[in-house]
Amino acid sequence: MSKSLRILLAEDEYIFLMSLKSDLEDLGHQVVEEALDGKEAVELAIEKKPDLILMDINMPSLDGIEAIKQINNVLSIPAIIITGYSNKELVKRATDVGIFGYLVKPVDIKEIGPAIDVALTRFQEYQAVKEELDDTKEALESRKYIERAKGILMDRKNISEPEAMKLLQKKSNDTNTRLVVIAKDIIKADEALNF
Amino acid sequence: MDDYILEIKDMKTDILKDIDFDLKAGEIHVLVGLGESGTRDFIRALAGIIDVSGEIFVKNKLSKFNLEVLRKDKIEFIFEKPTLFEDLTIEENISLNNFPSKKYLPLINWKGVKKNYEKVISMVNIDNIEQDTKVSQLSTEDKKKLAIAKSFLTDPEIIIMHEPTSDLAALSIQRLNNVMYNFKQRGGSVIYISKHWEEALKIADRISVLSYGEIIGTLDSKEANSNPRKLMNMIMGNEIKNEKKSEQEKENDDFLNFLNGVFKASELLTSEYELKDVLQLLAEYATNIMKADGCTINLIDKDTKTIIDTVNFTTNDKIEAKIKDSVIFEITEKDNIYYASDREKDFLYLFESLNNIKSIICLPVFVRSHVTGFIQMYYENVYIYSEKELLYLSTLGRQAAIAIEDTRLIGRSVLLQESHHRIKNNLQYIISLINLQKKFIEKDENNIEGILNNTIDRIKSIASVHDLLSKEKLGRSIINVKDIIKAIVKFLKNSKIDMILDLNDIFISYEKASAIALIINELVSNSLEHAFKDLDTGKIQIYCKRNEEKIDLIVKDNGIGFKEDFEISTLDSLGLSIVHSIVTKQFRGKIEIISSNGSEIHIEIPLSI
Numbered sequence: 033m034s035k036s037l038r039i040l041l042a043e044d045e046y047i048f049l050m051s052l053k054s055d056l057e058d059l060g061h062q063v064v065e066e067a068l069d070g071k072e073a074v075e076l077a078i079e080k081k082p083d084l085i086l087m088d089i090n091m092p093s094l095d096g097i098e099a100i101k102q103i104n105n106v107l108s109i110p111a112i113i114i115t116g117y118s119n120k121e122l123v124k125r126a127t128d129v130g131i132f133g134y135l136v137k138p139v140d141i142k143e144i145g146p147a148i149d150v151a152l153t154r155f156q157e158y159q160a161v162k163e164e165l166d167d168t169k170e171a172l173e174s175r176k177y178i179e180r181a182k183g184i185l186m187d188r189k190n191i192s193e194p195e196a197m198k199l200l201q202k203k204s205n206d207t208n209t210r211l212v213v214i215a216k217d218i219i220k221a222d223e224a225l226n227f
Numbered sequence: 228m229d230d231y232i233l234e235i236k237d238m239k240t241d242i243l244k245d246i247d248f249d250l251k252a253g254e255i256h257v258l259v260g261l262g263e264s265g266t267r268d269f270i271r272a273l274a275g276i277i278d279v280s281g282e283i284f285v286k287n288k289l290s291k292f293n294l295e296v297l298r299k300d301k302i303e304f305i306f307e308k309p310t311l312f313e314d315l316t317i318e319e320n321i322s323l324n325n326f327p328s329k330k331y332l333p334l335i336n337w338k339g340v341k342k343n344y345e346k347v348i349s350m351v352n353i354d355n356i357e358q359d360t361k362v363s364q365l366s367t368e369d370k371k372k373l374a375i376a377k378s379f380l381t382d383p384e385i386i387i388m389h390e391p392t393s394d395l396a397a398l399s400i401q402r403l404n405n406v407m408y409n410f411k412q413r414g415g416s417v418i419y420i421s422k423h424w425e426e427a428l429k430i431a432d433r434i435s436v437l438s439y440g441e442i443i444g445t446l447d448s449k450e451a452n453s454n455p456r457k458l459m460n461m462i463m464g465n466e467i468k469n470e471k472k473s474e475q476e477k478e479n480d481d482f483l484n485f486l487n488g489v490f491k492a493s494e495l496l497t498s499e500y501e502l503k504d505v506l507q508l509l510a511e512y513a514t515n516i517m518k519a520d521g522c523t524i525n526l527i528d529k530d531t532k533t534i535i536d537t538v539n540f541t542t543n544d545k546i547e548a549k550i551k552d553s554v555i556f557e558i559t560e561k562d563n564i565y566y567a568s569d570r571e572k573d574f575l576y577l578f579e580s581l582n583n584i585k586s587i588i589c590l591p592v593f594v595r596s597h598v599t600g601f602i603q604m605y606y607e608n609v610y611i612y613s614e615k616e617l618l619y620l621s622t623l624g625r626q627a628a629i630a631i632e633d634t635r636l637i638g639r640s641v642l643l644q645e646s647h648h649r650i651k652n653n654l655q656y657i658i659s660l661i662n663l664q665k666k667f668i669e670k671d672e673n674n675i676e677g678i679l680n681n682t683i684d685r686i687k688s689i690a691s692v693h694d695l696l697s698k699e700k701l702g703r704s705i706i707n708v709k710d711i712i713k714a715i716v717k718f719l720k721n722s723k724i725d726m727i728l729d730l731n732d733i734f735i736s737y738e739k740a741s742a743i744a745l746i747i748n749e750l751v752s753n754s755l756e757h758a759f760k761d762l763d764t765g766k767i768q769i770y771c772k773r774n775e776e777k778i779d780l781i782v783k784d785n786g787i788g789f790k791e792d793f794e795i796s797t798l799d800s801l802g803l804s805i806v807h808s809i810v811t812k813q814f815r816g817k818i819e820i821i822s823s824n825g826s827e828i829h830i831e832i833p834l835s836i
Contacts, residue, residue: 045655046742046812048659
């Protein structure tokens with residue numbers, strides 16, 4: 033990956049932070065912020081909106097996973113955690129929160145590059161899937177409204193389903209409004225009339 | 228009239244006033260006196276070593292206050308510090324007093340000497356030492372035993388001893404008591420002069436109390452044993468407190484209270500409470516059970532003479548008693564219950580601050596025969612404890628010890644879990660250092676060896692932290708910065724340069740220790756490598772002391788100083804930039820460089836992180 037990323041590093045052992053920073057810079061990235069505890073990490077992430085976060089799991093004031101959870105409530109930033117432990121429970125907690133990779137101490141310099149690549153790729157896929165999901169949700173919602181509107185038309189005008197659909201589409205084309213908006217209007221009108 | 232084998236009438240010295248004292252045949256009469264009551268003068272007066280007036284009767288015949296004269300009356304003396312001829316052997320010393328002579332010829336009966344020697348030596352059990360060992364080669368305890376043996380050897384009828392148990396271990400004291408008992412059975416009599424009233428209670432037939440030069444009373448053994456408080460009151464010169472309940476009822480109440488306290492404490496010890504909470508509650512119970520007005524428990528480190536932590540409990544806030552740290556450590560040297568009241572002249576000097584307290588009882592707390600804690604009970608009035616209360620206090624002391632030991636053990640097992648984590652962390656640390664170092668190799672290609680040596684030193688300084696941890700006798704995860712500095716200076720030093728250390732004991736957590744070790748290593752290495760080029764000798768001074776909530780660290784050398792445009796925050800020198808980063812970013816401390824007459828680096832690290 034050749035793109036240069038703006039990275040937030042969160043690590044309480046400063047020597048390690050210095051070493052990581054140096055490696056990241058060698059890889060062509062830019063460490064825009066350094067945090068020495070969880071709280072600071074959250075504040076800086078929200079403020080500076082980096083492209084990537086590298087965070088140690090074991091930090092004072094707030095642990096790594098919690099911190100990332102809090103950040104993700106506000107912003108969507110890919111994160112890689114660095115940990116001394118590697119156990120199933122930890123992995124599960126991490127994935128639940130939206131972490132896209134983890135490195136186990138002692139960290140081999142050669143692993144950092146690939147870990148970043150993988151994390152970014154996963155993140156992008158995740159964003160894409162999320163978008164698709166949102167779209168799908170929206171489509172599903174729209175579908176519901178349209179079906180309801182069709183039903184109303186069929187009742188009131190005593191027409192068949194295909195005829196009702198044609199009516200809706202015509203209205204949509206004529207007024208240059210989306211189908212779902214027309215459908216919602218019909219539903220509203222129906223509710224008003226029934227009242 | 229009673230049949231007294233020895234009678235003293237109107238004995239007077241500078242300190243002693245009109246002493247009347249008597250001794251029956253086959254009796255052990257103990258003379259108890261604390262501090263400056265005059266016990267030492269008593270024996271010295273009898274031996275005639277100091278000026279004395281009065282009369283002494285042996286078997287109803289007037290005799291003299293004189294050691295030699297009394298010896299002829301079959302009275303032997305055992306002084307606190309034995310009088311032996313250091314250059315002669317054990318056997319010779321024993322024989323000196325009393326060469327058994329053959330009946331008609333005034334020649335030394337060596338066989339007799341040997342026989343007596345063996346009899347007595349086995350009696351006091353120094354028989355694992357050769358009889359031709361020179362006395363100067365014996366231990367203090369063995370010398371005392373020898374002196375005691377010598378006295379018994381002459382087959383006296385009366386023995387006068389002063390502090391016979393000083394310098395003796397518990398087992399030997401037991402043997403001495405047996406020897407005295409046998410002596411008594413054979414009709415011997417003993418005057419036993421000591422400040423240890425507890426010992427007196429065990430062996431005496433009669434106890435007389437010497438106080439400020441006067442004999443203020445005599446109790447017989449039965450009376451004294453059933454009511455040691457009465458004896459104590461006499462020794463302290465106090466009136467008995469008035470009690471409304473019967474003695475028995477009060478004792479029962481006390482005991483129930485005590486048991487309750489013990490159970491509660493045991494409950495706590497098996498709970499998840501923090502050590503400090505457990506000790507706080509123990510302090511409260513102790514105050515209750517010991518009928519005190521306050522209690523303080525300290526956690527101490529005897530080796531560095533520092534107080535690690537303190538818990539306090541008082542029944543009202545008008546009282547205060549803070550014993551001086553130095554006094555605490557003095558008391559722990561003696562390993563005994565320590566009692567003091569304001570009737571003693573030096574009472575006030577024991578304290579840093581004192582308010583409304585008139586007496587104290589202190590007890591060192593042992594964990595695996597290591598003094599690790601200190602309990603102080605204090606009283607608004609002059610309080611005399613009974614033997615039972617002493618027992619309660621000792622038990623509370625043991626509970627405190629268990630609490631402390633428990634925490635240490637739990638700490639240990641958690642540590643085992645954590646040790647993998649720590650190892651990984653340390654390895655990561657080392658890898659980071661080497662990684663950072665790699666970036667500098669291009670700049671300094673010709674000095675690969677130097678660079679590698681630097682790396683080795685860095686790793687050694689981290690290793691020294693673990694070395695110190697492993698040597699921590701009580702298994703605590705705290706490290707003394709002073710020890711870190713000394714360890715690092717040891718492996719860095721070089722013969723041309725003098726290292727001058729001015730350090731205090733400062734205890735820090737494990738987490739901080741590695742970083743601090745690294746800082747020290749960098750600063751000292753830097754001076755050694757760069758400050759003294761072209762100079763034959765030099766001096767590096769390291770100052771590290773606690774200054775309220777900060778550590779002040781100064782590393783100073785009298786070398787060539789820094790270059791004018793030296794900027795510590797740039798990566799010109801890896802070592803110093805590491806120091807700068809750790810101090811300012813990790814510890815949020817301060818660092819300053821002064822370059823005059825060499826270089827001086829002044830670092831402040833807050834302790835609160």
